[in-house]
Amino acid sequence: MPDAIAILHAAGLRRTPVRTGVIDYLARSPRPLSVADITKKLPRGTDVVTVYRTLNTLVEKGLARRLHGDDRTWLYEFISPGRPEDDHVHAHFVCDQCGTVECLPDVTLPTLPAQLAEPKSGKNYAVTKQELTLHGKCPKCT
């Protein structure tokens, strides 16, 4: 389990109860979480705006990744500092029936960004981010 206090210190961030709580909970979760999911787990009375701000800060510092969830919500997942094997970008699966979002770390991502940046192809896109989300029914719903 990552040490939230050490992580904040290494990132040069002040330690606050919301920051340590958000890191603890995100790091423990096997799947991306919405702001509502996270806020529910924090002490009662925690301000949603503070949670949003905290998540933005973590994304800026490279400690969390933001991705599109269902219904225009954002989901967040933790990136372990100094553990590149956890840091690799992976596909996600959204179940359109129950709304569950799962990480698919073993699915190989298409090489489209590399093709777009291929000088020989005459294309010159600068790809900075790749996001792949598959939709359908999860094993529980099929």
Ligand SMILES: [Zn+2]
């Ligand atoms: Zn499902």
Ligand SMILES: [Zn+2]
């Ligand atoms: Zn994920």
